[in-house]
Amino acid sequence: MWGDTLKKRLYKITAEKKVAGVCAGFAEFLNLDVTLVRVIALFLILASFSTMLIFYFICAIIMPDKNDIYQ
Secondary structure (H helix, E strand, O other): OOOOOOOOOOOEOHHHOOOOOHHHHHHHHHOOOHHHHHHHHHHHHHHOOOHHHHHHHHHHHHOOEHHHHOO
């Protein structure tokens, strides 16, 4: 219906990773600067008493790598 050109995929980008590339993937998906996403993620990790850290590592395991999708 919408076509493949409008379909956005969420993936991690290991080429730009600091830990696992999850923040870089979210930044590209949301069209934001990766540094801003990393600062927001750090704030959420501290504010949630590390619950967000668990979410981050779950995303790192579940999210596919960009290189695996676009080969």
